[in-house]
Amino acid sequence: MKKLVEQLTLELETAFEKAGYDKKYAVVTLSNRPDLCEYQCNGAMAAAKAYHKAPILIANEVVEALSESACFQKAEAVAPGFINMTLDAGFVSSYLKAMSSEEKLGVNAPEKQKTIIIDYGGANVAKPLHVGHLRSAVIGESVKRIARYVGHRVIGDVHLGDWGYQMGLVITELKKRKPNLSYFDDSFTGEYPKEPPFTIAELEEIYPTASAYAKEHGDYKEEALHATYLLQNGHRGYTAIWQHIMNVSVTDLKKNYGALNVEFDLWKGEADAQPYIPSMVEYLKKEGYAHLDQGALVVDVKEETDTKEIPPCMILKSDGAALYDTTDLATLIEREKLYQPDEVIYITDKRQELHFIQVFRCAKKTGIVRKETELTFIGFGTMNGKDGKPFKTRDGGVMRLEYLIADINEEMYKKIAQNRTVAESEAKETARKVALSALKYGDLSNQAAKDYVFDVDRFTSFEGNTGPYILYTIVRIKSILGRYAETGKNVQTCEFKEADSASAKALMLEAAKFNQVIENAYDELAPHKICAYIYDLSNAFNRFYHETKILAEENEEKQAGYIALLDITKRILETCIDMLGFEAPERM
Numbered sequence: 001m002k003k004l005v006e007q008l009t010l011e012l013e014t015a016f017e018k019a020g021y022d023k024k025y026a027v028v029t030l031s032n033r034p035d036l037c038e039y040q041c042n043g044a045m046a047a048a049k050a051y052h053k054a055p056i057l058i059a060n061e062v063v064e065a066l067s068e069s070a071c072f073q074k075a076e077a078v079a080p081g082f083i084n085m086t087l088d089a090g091f092v093s094s095y096l097k098a099m100s101s102e103e104k105l106g107v108n109a110p111e112k113q114k115t116i117i118i119d120y121g122g123a124n125v126a127k128p129l130h131v132g133h134l135r136s137a138v139i140g141e142s143v144k145r146i147a148r149y150v151g152h153r154v155i156g157d158v159h160l161g162d163w164g165y166q167m168g169l170v171i172t173e174l175k176k177r178k179p180n181l182s183y184f185d186d187s188f189t190g191e192y193p194k195e196p197p198f199t200i201a202e203l204e205e206i207y208p209t210a211s212a213y214a215k216e217h218g219d220y221k222e223e224a225l226h227a228t229y230l231l232q233n234g235h236r237g238y239t240a241i242w243q244h245i246m247n248v249s250v251t252d253l254k255k256n257y258g259a260l261n262v263e264f265d266l267w268k269g270e271a272d273a274q275p276y277i278p279s280m281v282e283y284l285k286k287e288g289y290a291h292l293d294q295g296a297l298v299v300d301v302k303e304e305t306d307t308k309e310i311p312p313c314m315i316l317k318s319d320g321a322a323l324y325d326t327t328d329l330a331t332l333i334e335r336e337k338l339y340q341p342d343e344v345i346y347i348t349d350k351r352q353e354l355h356f357i358q359v360f361r362c363a364k365k366t367g368i369v370r371k372e373t374e375l376t377f378i379g380f381g382t383m384n385g386k387d388g389k390p391f392k393t394r395d396g397g398v399m400r401l402e403y404l405i406a407d408i409n410e411e412m413y414k415k416i417a418q419n420r421t422v423a424e425s426e427a428k429e430t431a432r433k434v435a436l437s438a439l440k441y442g443d444l445s446n447q448a449a450k451d452y453v454f455d456v457d458r459f460t461s462f463e464g465n466t467g468p469y470i471l472y473t474i475v476r477i478k479s480i481l482g483r484y485a486e487t488g489k490n491v492q493t494c495e496f497k498e499a500d501s502a503s504a505k506a507l508m509l510e511a512a513k514f515n516q517v518i519e520n521a522y523d524e525l526a527p528h529k530i531c532a533y534i535y536d537l538s539n540a541f542n543r544f545y546h547e548t549k550i551l552a553e554e555n556e557e558k559q560a561g562y563i564a565l566l567d568i569t570k571r572i573l574e575t576c577i578d579m580l581g582f583e584a585p586e587r588m
Protein backbone atom coordinates (compact mmCIF):
# COMPACT_ATOMS: atom_id res chain seq x y z
CA MET A 1 0.00 0.00 0.00
CA LYS A 2 1.21 3.51 -0.81
CA LYS A 3 2.33 5.80 1.95
CA LEU A 4 0.02 8.72 2.56
CA VAL A 5 2.53 11.28 1.22
CA GLU A 6 3.01 9.15 -1.87
CA GLN A 7 -0.70 9.12 -2.52
CA LEU A 8 -0.90 12.85 -2.04
CA THR A 9 2.11 13.38 -4.29
CA LEU A 10 0.33 11.40 -7.02
CA GLU A 11 -2.68 13.70 -6.71
CA LEU A 12 -0.45 16.73 -6.98
CA GLU A 13 1.37 15.24 -9.97
CA THR A 14 -1.88 14.98 -11.83
CA ALA A 15 -2.73 18.56 -10.91
CA PHE A 16 0.67 19.92 -11.95
CA GLU A 17 0.39 18.18 -15.30
CA LYS A 18 -3.19 19.29 -15.79
CA ALA A 19 -2.05 22.86 -15.22
CA GLY A 20 0.73 22.37 -17.78
CA TYR A 21 3.75 21.88 -15.49
CA ASP A 22 6.20 19.08 -15.01
CA LYS A 23 5.10 16.63 -12.38
CA LYS A 24 8.55 16.55 -10.82
CA TYR A 25 7.58 19.65 -8.86
CA ALA A 26 4.71 17.90 -7.11
CA VAL A 27 6.50 16.67 -3.98
CA VAL A 28 4.25 16.66 -0.91
CA THR A 29 5.61 16.77 2.62
CA LEU A 30 4.19 17.02 6.09
CA SER A 31 3.39 20.57 6.98
CA ASN A 32 5.96 22.45 8.97
CA ARG A 33 3.19 24.84 10.00
CA PRO A 34 0.63 22.45 11.53
CA ASP A 35 -1.32 25.49 12.71
CA LEU A 36 -2.03 26.34 9.06
CA CYS A 37 -2.38 23.02 7.28
CA GLU A 38 -1.66 19.29 7.44
CA TYR A 39 0.45 18.76 4.32
CA GLN A 40 2.20 21.08 1.96
CA CYS A 41 3.86 21.29 -1.46
CA ASN A 42 6.54 23.86 -2.20
CA GLY A 43 7.05 22.87 -5.84
CA ALA A 44 5.60 26.03 -7.33
CA MET A 45 8.61 27.92 -6.05
CA ALA A 46 11.04 25.72 -7.97
CA ALA A 47 8.77 25.61 -11.03
CA ALA A 48 8.69 29.40 -11.07
CA LYS A 49 12.35 29.52 -12.05
CA ALA A 50 11.92 27.00 -14.87
CA TYR A 51 8.75 28.58 -16.28
CA HIS A 52 9.67 32.24 -15.60
CA LYS A 53 6.40 32.85 -13.89
CA ALA A 54 5.41 34.08 -10.43
CA PRO A 55 5.16 31.11 -8.04
CA ILE A 56 1.79 32.21 -6.68
CA LEU A 57 0.31 32.07 -10.19
CA ILE A 58 1.53 28.50 -10.62
CA ALA A 59 0.30 27.54 -7.16
CA ASN A 60 -3.11 29.03 -7.98
CA GLU A 61 -3.38 27.04 -11.17
CA VAL A 62 -2.39 23.82 -9.45
CA VAL A 63 -4.90 24.42 -6.66
CA GLU A 64 -7.55 25.04 -9.30
CA ALA A 65 -6.67 21.72 -10.92
CA LEU A 66 -6.98 20.02 -7.54
CA SER A 67 -10.60 21.02 -7.09
CA GLU A 68 -11.87 17.64 -8.21
CA SER A 69 -9.55 15.60 -6.00
CA ALA A 70 -11.31 13.63 -3.29
CA CYS A 71 -8.28 13.80 -0.99
CA PHE A 72 -8.61 17.34 0.21
CA GLN A 73 -11.02 19.24 2.31
CA LYS A 74 -9.07 22.34 1.44
CA ALA A 75 -6.11 23.18 -0.78
CA GLU A 76 -4.97 26.76 -1.01
CA ALA A 77 -2.20 28.78 -2.58
CA VAL A 78 -0.45 31.03 -0.11
CA ALA A 79 2.11 33.75 -0.85
CA PRO A 80 4.76 33.52 -2.09
CA GLY A 81 3.71 30.19 -3.66
CA PHE A 82 3.08 27.50 -1.07
CA ILE A 83 0.30 25.00 -1.57
CA ASN A 84 -1.25 24.24 1.82
CA MET A 85 -3.47 21.22 2.17
CA THR A 86 -5.99 19.97 4.68
CA LEU A 87 -7.07 16.40 4.09
CA ASP A 88 -10.61 15.24 3.59
CA ALA A 89 -11.81 13.39 6.70
CA GLY A 90 -13.39 10.63 4.61
CA PHE A 91 -10.18 10.12 2.69
CA VAL A 92 -8.23 9.77 5.93
CA SER A 93 -10.64 7.28 7.47
CA SER A 94 -10.62 5.15 4.33
CA TYR A 95 -6.81 5.21 4.41
CA LEU A 96 -6.90 3.87 7.97
CA LYS A 97 -9.43 1.26 6.99
CA ALA A 98 -7.11 0.01 4.24
CA MET A 99 -4.19 0.03 6.67
CA SER A 100 -6.05 -1.94 9.30
CA SER A 101 -6.90 -4.68 6.83
CA GLU A 102 -3.22 -5.29 6.18
CA GLU A 103 -1.20 -7.58 8.39
CA LYS A 104 1.72 -5.13 8.42
CA LEU A 105 -0.45 -2.05 8.66
CA GLY A 106 0.62 -0.65 5.31
CA VAL A 107 4.34 -1.48 5.39
CA ASN A 108 5.20 -3.05 2.03
CA ALA A 109 7.49 -6.01 1.54
CA PRO A 110 10.94 -4.90 0.34
CA GLU A 111 11.64 -5.02 -3.40
CA LYS A 112 14.53 -7.34 -2.70
CA GLN A 113 14.71 -9.32 0.48
CA LYS A 114 18.19 -9.00 1.96
CA THR A 115 20.02 -11.39 4.24
CA ILE A 116 21.36 -9.25 7.07
CA ILE A 117 23.60 -10.33 9.91
CA ILE A 118 23.44 -8.14 12.97
CA ASP A 119 26.49 -8.46 15.18
CA TYR A 120 25.52 -7.12 18.60
CA GLY A 121 25.70 -7.90 22.29
CA GLY A 122 29.38 -8.76 22.09
CA ALA A 123 29.74 -9.87 25.69
CA ASN A 124 33.17 -11.00 26.78
CA VAL A 125 33.15 -14.46 28.25
CA ALA A 126 34.57 -14.84 31.76
CA LYS A 127 34.17 -11.13 32.37
CA PRO A 128 30.91 -9.98 33.93
CA LEU A 129 28.39 -8.38 31.60
CA HIS A 130 28.36 -4.69 32.49
CA VAL A 131 26.38 -1.64 31.45
CA GLY A 132 28.82 -1.04 28.62
CA HIS A 133 27.25 -4.03 26.88
CA LEU A 134 23.73 -2.91 27.63
CA ARG A 135 23.51 -0.42 24.80
CA SER A 136 24.75 -2.84 22.18
CA ALA A 137 22.16 -5.41 23.25
CA VAL A 138 19.29 -2.95 23.44
CA ILE A 139 20.02 -1.10 20.20
CA GLY A 140 20.96 -4.24 18.28
CA GLU A 141 17.84 -6.10 19.33
CA SER A 142 15.71 -3.22 18.11
CA VAL A 143 17.55 -2.84 14.81
CA LYS A 144 17.14 -6.58 14.29
CA ARG A 145 13.41 -6.47 14.94
CA ILE A 146 12.89 -3.41 12.71
CA ALA A 147 14.74 -5.02 9.80
CA ARG A 148 12.78 -8.21 10.31
CA TYR A 149 9.44 -6.40 10.41
CA VAL A 150 10.31 -4.61 7.20
CA GLY A 151 10.66 -8.07 5.66
CA HIS A 152 14.34 -8.95 5.53
CA ARG A 153 15.95 -12.21 6.55
CA VAL A 154 17.82 -11.19 9.65
CA ILE A 155 20.29 -13.20 11.71
CA GLY A 156 21.35 -11.89 15.10
CA ASP A 157 24.79 -13.01 16.28
CA VAL A 158 26.06 -12.30 19.80
CA HIS A 159 29.68 -12.59 18.65
CA LEU A 160 31.14 -13.32 22.07
CA GLY A 161 34.58 -12.16 23.03
CA ASP A 162 35.81 -15.63 23.86
CA TRP A 163 39.23 -15.92 22.32
CA GLY A 164 41.41 -13.30 23.86
CA TYR A 165 43.79 -12.57 26.67
CA GLN A 166 41.09 -12.94 29.35
CA MET A 167 41.04 -16.67 28.62
CA GLY A 168 44.79 -16.87 29.14
CA LEU A 169 44.41 -14.99 32.42
CA VAL A 170 41.75 -17.35 33.74
CA ILE A 171 43.80 -20.39 32.75
CA THR A 172 46.93 -19.00 34.40
CA GLU A 173 45.13 -18.11 37.61
CA LEU A 174 43.45 -21.51 37.74
CA LYS A 175 46.81 -23.19 37.30
CA LYS A 176 48.22 -21.15 40.17
CA ARG A 177 45.35 -22.13 42.45
CA LYS A 178 44.86 -25.75 41.41
CA PRO A 179 48.11 -26.89 39.76
CA ASN A 180 47.18 -30.54 40.15
CA LEU A 181 44.21 -30.47 37.78
CA SER A 182 44.65 -32.84 34.86
CA TYR A 183 44.36 -29.93 32.37
CA PHE A 184 47.82 -28.81 33.42
CA ASP A 185 49.43 -32.23 33.14
CA ASP A 186 50.88 -32.41 29.64
CA SER A 187 51.34 -36.15 29.86
CA PHE A 188 47.65 -36.69 30.61
CA THR A 189 45.91 -38.44 27.75
CA GLY A 190 42.65 -39.51 29.38
CA GLU A 191 39.28 -37.81 29.37
CA TYR A 192 38.98 -34.51 31.20
CA PRO A 193 36.27 -34.16 33.86
CA LYS A 194 32.75 -33.22 32.77
CA GLU A 195 32.29 -30.99 35.80
CA PRO A 196 33.75 -27.51 35.50
CA PRO A 197 36.58 -26.75 37.95
CA PHE A 198 34.79 -23.56 39.08
CA THR A 199 31.32 -22.06 39.59
CA ILE A 200 30.12 -18.90 37.86
CA ALA A 201 30.73 -16.97 41.08
CA GLU A 202 34.32 -18.23 41.23
CA LEU A 203 34.86 -17.52 37.57
CA GLU A 204 33.68 -13.96 38.03
CA GLU A 205 36.14 -13.52 40.84
CA ILE A 206 39.04 -15.21 39.05
CA TYR A 207 39.16 -12.86 36.09
CA PRO A 208 39.43 -9.51 37.92
CA THR A 209 41.94 -10.99 40.38
CA ALA A 210 44.10 -12.32 37.59
CA SER A 211 43.80 -9.16 35.54
CA ALA A 212 44.88 -6.97 38.45
CA TYR A 213 47.72 -9.33 39.35
CA ALA A 214 49.04 -9.39 35.78
CA LYS A 215 49.27 -5.62 35.75
CA GLU A 216 51.67 -5.77 38.69
CA HIS A 217 53.62 -8.88 37.73
CA GLY A 218 55.36 -9.07 34.38
CA ASP A 219 56.16 -12.77 34.49
CA TYR A 220 52.56 -13.66 35.33
CA LYS A 221 51.39 -11.53 32.42
CA GLU A 222 53.85 -13.30 30.11
CA GLU A 223 52.50 -16.62 31.27
CA ALA A 224 48.92 -15.52 30.59
CA LEU A 225 49.87 -14.30 27.12
CA HIS A 226 51.58 -17.59 26.42
CA ALA A 227 48.56 -19.51 27.70
CA THR A 228 46.41 -17.47 25.29
CA TYR A 229 48.77 -18.38 22.47
CA LEU A 230 48.71 -22.09 23.40
CA LEU A 231 44.92 -22.07 23.61
CA GLN A 232 44.66 -20.44 20.18
CA ASN A 233 46.95 -23.12 18.82
CA GLY A 234 44.93 -26.03 20.07
CA HIS A 235 46.50 -26.97 23.46
CA ARG A 236 44.38 -29.90 24.60
CA GLY A 237 44.06 -29.17 28.31
CA TYR A 238 43.49 -25.45 27.80
CA THR A 239 40.88 -26.13 25.18
CA ALA A 240 39.05 -28.27 27.74
CA ILE A 241 39.20 -25.46 30.33
CA TRP A 242 38.05 -23.03 27.68
CA GLN A 243 35.05 -25.25 27.00
CA HIS A 244 34.17 -25.22 30.71
CA ILE A 245 34.48 -21.44 30.83
CA MET A 246 32.19 -21.22 27.82
CA ASN A 247 29.55 -23.54 29.25
CA VAL A 248 29.42 -21.80 32.60
CA SER A 249 29.46 -18.28 31.15
CA VAL A 250 27.04 -18.81 28.31
CA THR A 251 24.42 -20.23 30.67
CA ASP A 252 24.75 -17.08 32.74
CA LEU A 253 24.75 -14.79 29.71
CA LYS A 254 21.59 -16.38 28.34
CA LYS A 255 19.87 -15.60 31.61
CA ASN A 256 21.04 -11.99 31.52
CA TYR A 257 20.10 -11.38 27.92
CA GLY A 258 16.82 -13.19 28.49
CA ALA A 259 15.95 -10.72 31.24
CA LEU A 260 16.39 -8.00 28.63
CA ASN A 261 14.16 -9.70 26.01
CA VAL A 262 17.23 -10.02 23.84
CA GLU A 263 17.36 -13.18 21.75
CA PHE A 264 20.21 -14.24 19.51
CA ASP A 265 19.89 -16.63 16.61
CA LEU A 266 23.58 -17.44 16.78
CA TRP A 267 25.72 -17.85 19.85
CA LYS A 268 28.97 -17.68 17.97
CA GLY A 269 32.12 -15.94 19.03
CA GLU A 270 35.63 -15.00 18.10
CA ALA A 271 36.74 -18.59 18.69
CA ASP A 272 34.55 -19.78 15.82
CA ALA A 273 36.76 -17.76 13.51
CA GLN A 274 39.90 -19.66 14.52
CA PRO A 275 39.62 -22.46 11.92
CA TYR A 276 39.58 -19.82 9.17
CA ILE A 277 42.63 -17.92 10.39
CA PRO A 278 45.55 -20.04 9.06
CA SER A 279 44.23 -20.18 5.50
CA MET A 280 43.30 -16.51 5.62
CA VAL A 281 46.84 -15.61 6.67
CA GLU A 282 48.22 -17.77 3.88
CA TYR A 283 45.95 -16.12 1.35
CA LEU A 284 46.81 -12.58 2.48
CA LYS A 285 50.50 -13.35 2.23
CA LYS A 286 50.32 -15.18 -1.08
CA GLU A 287 48.29 -12.49 -2.81
CA GLY A 288 50.68 -9.85 -1.56
CA TYR A 289 48.17 -7.99 0.59
CA ALA A 290 50.00 -8.56 3.86
CA HIS A 291 53.53 -7.63 4.76
CA LEU A 292 55.73 -7.69 7.85
CA ASP A 293 56.07 -4.54 9.87
CA GLN A 294 58.35 -4.75 12.91
CA GLY A 295 57.66 -8.45 13.12
CA ALA A 296 53.87 -8.10 12.92
CA LEU A 297 51.87 -9.09 9.85
CA VAL A 298 49.79 -6.18 8.59
CA VAL A 299 47.65 -5.05 5.65
CA ASP A 300 47.77 -1.38 4.66
CA VAL A 301 44.35 0.19 4.46
CA LYS A 302 45.03 3.89 4.18
CA GLU A 303 43.56 5.74 1.25
CA GLU A 304 44.65 8.89 -0.51
CA THR A 305 41.59 10.83 0.48
CA ASP A 306 42.06 10.17 4.21
CA THR A 307 42.20 13.29 6.30
CA LYS A 308 43.43 11.45 9.33
CA GLU A 309 45.92 8.65 9.73
CA ILE A 310 44.39 5.20 9.29
CA PRO A 311 46.94 2.68 10.61
CA PRO A 312 47.33 -0.73 8.96
CA CYS A 313 45.10 -3.65 9.87
CA MET A 314 46.99 -6.01 12.21
CA ILE A 315 46.70 -9.63 11.18
CA LEU A 316 49.21 -11.33 13.49
CA LYS A 317 51.28 -10.05 16.37
CA SER A 318 55.03 -10.65 16.25
CA ASP A 319 54.52 -13.69 18.51
CA GLY A 320 52.03 -15.10 16.01
CA ALA A 321 48.94 -14.45 18.15
CA ALA A 322 45.66 -13.46 16.52
CA LEU A 323 44.14 -10.06 17.30
CA TYR A 324 40.75 -8.39 17.27
CA ASP A 325 41.23 -7.45 13.60
CA THR A 326 42.12 -11.05 12.80
CA THR A 327 39.04 -12.63 14.33
CA ASP A 328 36.74 -10.03 12.79
CA LEU A 329 38.17 -10.65 9.32
CA ALA A 330 38.05 -14.41 9.70
CA THR A 331 34.48 -14.15 11.01
CA LEU A 332 33.54 -12.38 7.78
CA ILE A 333 35.00 -15.33 5.86
CA GLU A 334 32.88 -17.70 7.92
CA ARG A 335 29.77 -15.57 7.48
CA GLU A 336 30.31 -15.40 3.76
CA LYS A 337 30.67 -19.16 3.63
CA LEU A 338 27.67 -20.01 5.81
CA TYR A 339 25.15 -17.24 5.12
CA GLN A 340 26.22 -15.07 2.13
CA PRO A 341 24.89 -11.93 3.80
CA ASP A 342 24.00 -8.89 1.71
CA GLU A 343 24.80 -6.75 4.72
CA VAL A 344 26.55 -7.09 8.07
CA ILE A 345 25.71 -4.52 10.73
CA TYR A 346 27.97 -4.11 13.77
CA ILE A 347 26.82 -2.35 16.90
CA THR A 348 29.44 -1.29 19.41
CA ASP A 349 30.67 1.69 21.35
CA LYS A 350 31.64 4.42 18.89
CA ARG A 351 35.19 4.34 20.24
CA GLN A 352 35.62 1.20 18.14
CA GLU A 353 34.97 3.07 14.92
CA LEU A 354 38.60 3.06 13.74
CA HIS A 355 38.79 -0.70 14.22
CA PHE A 356 35.79 -1.17 11.96
CA ILE A 357 37.08 1.26 9.33
CA GLN A 358 40.25 -0.86 9.17
CA VAL A 359 38.42 -4.18 9.09
CA PHE A 360 35.90 -3.06 6.46
CA ARG A 361 38.58 -1.64 4.19
CA CYS A 362 40.74 -4.71 4.57
CA ALA A 363 37.83 -7.07 3.88
CA LYS A 364 36.87 -5.19 0.72
CA LYS A 365 40.38 -4.66 -0.54
CA THR A 366 41.37 -8.30 -0.16
CA GLY A 367 38.12 -9.75 -1.46
CA ILE A 368 37.23 -11.37 1.87
CA VAL A 369 33.75 -10.03 1.22
CA ARG A 370 32.14 -9.41 -2.14
CA LYS A 371 32.20 -5.89 -3.56
CA GLU A 372 28.48 -5.49 -3.11
CA THR A 373 28.36 -6.69 0.51
CA GLU A 374 27.38 -3.77 2.70
CA LEU A 375 29.36 -3.42 5.91
CA THR A 376 27.71 -1.05 8.34
CA PHE A 377 28.88 0.25 11.67
CA ILE A 378 26.58 1.77 14.27
CA GLY A 379 28.66 3.38 17.01
CA PHE A 380 26.85 4.40 20.15
CA GLY A 381 27.71 6.95 22.81
CA THR A 382 28.33 6.50 26.49
CA MET A 383 25.71 5.93 29.12
CA ASN A 384 26.44 8.51 31.79
CA GLY A 385 25.31 8.94 35.35
CA LYS A 386 23.52 12.07 36.53
CA ASP A 387 26.93 13.61 37.20
CA GLY A 388 27.64 13.45 33.45
CA LYS A 389 30.41 10.88 33.91
CA PRO A 390 30.27 7.26 32.73
CA PHE A 391 27.70 5.37 34.77
CA LYS A 392 28.98 3.88 38.02
CA THR A 393 27.48 2.23 41.06
CA ARG A 394 26.98 4.19 44.24
CA ASP A 395 30.32 2.90 45.51
CA GLY A 396 32.04 4.00 42.32
CA GLY A 397 32.57 0.67 40.57
CA VAL A 398 31.32 -0.28 37.13
CA MET A 399 27.70 -1.30 37.59
CA ARG A 400 26.83 -4.83 36.57
CA LEU A 401 23.88 -5.30 34.34
CA GLU A 402 22.15 -7.71 36.67
CA TYR A 403 22.17 -5.19 39.49
CA LEU A 404 21.08 -2.41 37.24
CA ILE A 405 18.06 -4.41 36.12
CA ALA A 406 17.29 -5.44 39.69
CA ASP A 407 17.46 -1.81 40.83
CA ILE A 408 15.12 -0.53 38.19
CA ASN A 409 12.72 -3.45 38.77
CA GLU A 410 12.58 -2.61 42.43
CA GLU A 411 12.01 1.08 41.74
CA MET A 412 9.15 0.19 39.45
CA TYR A 413 7.67 -2.32 41.85
CA LYS A 414 7.57 0.34 44.58
CA LYS A 415 5.62 2.62 42.30
CA ILE A 416 3.21 -0.06 41.18
CA ALA A 417 2.73 -1.50 44.66
CA GLN A 418 1.53 1.89 45.91
CA ASN A 419 -1.92 1.35 44.49
CA ARG A 420 -1.77 -2.34 43.97
CA THR A 421 -5.09 -4.12 43.64
CA VAL A 422 -3.72 -7.25 42.01
CA ALA A 423 -1.91 -10.26 43.39
CA GLU A 424 1.73 -9.94 44.38
CA SER A 425 2.91 -12.16 41.53
CA GLU A 426 1.08 -10.11 38.90
CA ALA A 427 2.44 -6.89 40.38
CA LYS A 428 5.97 -8.31 40.17
CA GLU A 429 5.51 -9.37 36.56
CA THR A 430 3.98 -6.01 35.66
CA ALA A 431 6.83 -4.19 37.38
CA ARG A 432 9.30 -6.24 35.37
CA LYS A 433 7.64 -5.35 32.06
CA VAL A 434 7.31 -1.67 32.89
CA ALA A 435 10.87 -1.50 34.20
CA LEU A 436 12.16 -3.02 30.97
CA SER A 437 10.27 -0.39 28.99
CA ALA A 438 11.83 2.31 31.18
CA LEU A 439 15.32 0.97 30.62
CA LYS A 440 15.02 0.36 26.89
CA TYR A 441 13.01 3.41 25.96
CA GLY A 442 15.36 5.54 28.05
CA ASP A 443 18.17 4.32 25.85
CA LEU A 444 16.47 4.00 22.47
CA SER A 445 14.73 7.38 22.52
CA ASN A 446 18.17 8.99 22.11
CA GLN A 447 20.02 9.03 18.85
CA ALA A 448 22.42 6.09 19.27
CA ALA A 449 25.60 8.05 18.62
CA LYS A 450 24.87 10.50 21.43
CA ASP A 451 25.85 10.04 25.05
CA TYR A 452 22.88 10.02 27.39
CA VAL A 453 22.21 10.33 31.08
CA PHE A 454 20.83 7.27 32.78
CA ASP A 455 18.25 8.78 35.08
CA VAL A 456 16.13 6.17 36.83
CA ASP A 457 13.69 8.74 38.22
CA ARG A 458 12.98 10.20 34.82
CA PHE A 459 12.93 6.86 32.98
CA THR A 460 10.44 5.28 35.39
CA SER A 461 8.06 8.25 35.36
CA PHE A 462 4.57 7.64 33.99
CA GLU A 463 4.56 11.11 32.52
CA GLY A 464 6.63 12.61 29.74
CA ASN A 465 8.63 10.94 27.02
CA THR A 466 9.15 7.58 28.75
CA GLY A 467 8.52 3.89 28.24
CA PRO A 468 6.04 3.69 31.13
CA TYR A 469 4.00 6.54 29.60
CA ILE A 470 3.71 4.59 26.34
CA LEU A 471 2.72 1.42 28.20
CA TYR A 472 0.23 3.36 30.26
CA THR A 473 -1.37 4.59 27.06
CA ILE A 474 -1.59 1.07 25.64
CA VAL A 475 -3.07 -0.27 28.87
CA ARG A 476 -5.63 2.52 28.86
CA ILE A 477 -6.71 1.60 25.33
CA LYS A 478 -6.83 -2.09 26.20
CA SER A 479 -9.05 -1.32 29.14
CA ILE A 480 -11.53 0.67 27.01
CA LEU A 481 -11.59 -2.02 24.33
CA GLY A 482 -12.09 -4.64 27.03
CA ARG A 483 -15.04 -2.81 28.53
CA TYR A 484 -16.53 -2.27 25.08
CA ALA A 485 -16.31 -6.01 24.42
CA GLU A 486 -17.89 -6.74 27.81
CA THR A 487 -21.06 -5.01 26.64
CA GLY A 488 -21.35 -7.78 24.06
CA LYS A 489 -20.10 -5.73 21.11
CA ASN A 490 -17.39 -6.79 18.70
CA VAL A 491 -14.27 -4.67 18.37
CA GLN A 492 -13.18 -6.42 15.16
CA THR A 493 -16.26 -5.45 13.16
CA CYS A 494 -16.15 -1.76 14.06
CA GLU A 495 -16.00 0.49 10.99
CA PHE A 496 -13.90 3.62 10.77
CA LYS A 497 -15.89 6.86 10.62
CA GLU A 498 -14.86 10.31 9.50
CA ALA A 499 -13.25 12.30 12.28
CA ASP A 500 -15.79 14.51 14.05
CA SER A 501 -13.36 16.58 16.08
CA ALA A 502 -9.95 18.13 15.70
CA SER A 503 -8.43 15.68 18.19
CA ALA A 504 -9.90 12.68 16.36
CA LYS A 505 -8.53 13.98 13.06
CA ALA A 506 -5.12 14.62 14.60
CA LEU A 507 -5.01 11.09 15.99
CA MET A 508 -5.99 9.63 12.61
CA LEU A 509 -3.33 11.61 10.79
CA GLU A 510 -0.73 10.46 13.29
CA ALA A 511 -1.78 6.81 12.93
CA ALA A 512 -1.62 7.12 9.14
CA LYS A 513 2.11 7.94 9.29
CA PHE A 514 3.05 4.48 10.58
CA ASN A 515 4.39 2.95 7.36
CA GLN A 516 6.46 6.01 6.58
CA VAL A 517 7.99 6.11 10.04
CA ILE A 518 8.95 2.45 9.93
CA GLU A 519 10.48 2.70 6.50
CA ASN A 520 12.46 5.70 7.61
CA ALA A 521 13.58 4.08 10.88
CA TYR A 522 14.81 1.11 8.87
CA ASP A 523 16.59 3.19 6.22
CA GLU A 524 18.46 5.08 8.89
CA LEU A 525 18.74 2.16 11.33
CA ALA A 526 17.31 4.56 13.89
CA PRO A 527 15.04 3.17 16.62
CA HIS A 528 14.79 6.66 18.11
CA LYS A 529 12.53 7.61 15.21
CA ILE A 530 10.05 5.01 16.35
CA CYS A 531 10.23 6.33 19.92
CA ALA A 532 9.56 9.88 18.76
CA TYR A 533 6.62 8.63 16.73
CA ILE A 534 4.93 6.62 19.46
CA TYR A 535 5.35 9.52 21.84
CA ASP A 536 3.49 11.76 19.38
CA LEU A 537 0.90 9.08 18.75
CA SER A 538 0.35 8.54 22.48
CA ASN A 539 -0.03 12.27 23.01
CA ALA A 540 -2.53 12.47 20.16
CA PHE A 541 -4.44 9.57 21.64
CA ASN A 542 -4.52 10.99 25.16
CA ARG A 543 -5.74 14.36 23.90
CA PHE A 544 -8.50 12.61 21.98
CA TYR A 545 -9.35 10.46 24.99
CA HIS A 546 -9.70 13.43 27.32
CA GLU A 547 -11.99 15.25 24.93
CA THR A 548 -14.18 12.38 23.86
CA LYS A 549 -16.88 10.31 25.52
CA ILE A 550 -16.18 6.89 24.14
CA LEU A 551 -17.94 4.25 26.23
CA ALA A 552 -20.75 6.68 27.10
CA GLU A 553 -21.38 7.56 23.46
CA GLU A 554 -24.99 6.69 22.59
CA ASN A 555 -24.74 6.79 18.84
CA GLU A 556 -23.53 3.27 18.13
CA GLU A 557 -22.03 3.97 14.75
CA LYS A 558 -20.13 6.89 16.05
CA GLN A 559 -18.93 4.82 18.97
CA ALA A 560 -17.84 2.02 16.65
CA GLY A 561 -15.81 4.58 14.71
CA TYR A 562 -14.00 5.55 17.89
CA ILE A 563 -13.37 1.94 18.77
CA ALA A 564 -11.90 1.22 15.33
CA LEU A 565 -9.57 4.17 15.84
CA LEU A 566 -8.57 2.95 19.29
CA ASP A 567 -7.95 -0.52 17.98
CA ILE A 568 -5.61 0.59 15.21
CA THR A 569 -3.80 2.92 17.61
CA LYS A 570 -3.25 -0.01 19.94
CA ARG A 571 -2.02 -2.23 17.13
CA ILE A 572 0.43 0.41 15.99
CA LEU A 573 1.74 1.07 19.49
CA GLU A 574 2.11 -2.63 20.25
CA THR A 575 3.84 -3.28 16.95
CA CYS A 576 6.23 -0.40 17.61
CA ILE A 577 7.16 -1.43 21.14
CA ASP A 578 7.74 -4.94 19.90
CA MET A 579 10.23 -3.47 17.45
CA LEU A 580 11.83 -1.66 20.37
CA GLY A 581 12.05 -4.95 22.26
CA PHE A 582 9.55 -4.64 25.09
CA GLU A 583 5.87 -5.36 25.72
CA ALA A 584 2.87 -4.03 27.58
CA PRO A 585 1.17 -5.71 30.55
CA GLU A 586 -2.61 -6.25 30.61
CA ARG A 587 -3.05 -3.62 33.29
CA MET A 588 -0.88 -1.50 35.53
Ligand code: ARG
Pocket: 119, 120, 121, 122, 123, 124, 159, 160, 161, 328, 346, 347, 348
Ligand atom coordinates in the same frame (compact mmCIF):
# COMPACT_ATOMS: atom_id res chain seq x y z
N1 ARG B 1 33.57 -8.14 22.55
C1 ARG B 1 33.68 -6.81 22.05
C2 ARG B 1 33.75 -5.82 23.20
O1 ARG B 1 33.37 -6.11 24.31
C3 ARG B 1 32.54 -6.43 21.13
C4 ARG B 1 32.40 -7.26 19.89
C5 ARG B 1 31.74 -6.52 18.77
N2 ARG B 1 31.65 -7.29 17.54
C6 ARG B 1 32.68 -7.50 16.71
N3 ARG B 1 32.48 -8.25 15.66
N4 ARG B 1 33.85 -6.97 16.91
O2 ARG B 1 34.17 -4.69 22.97
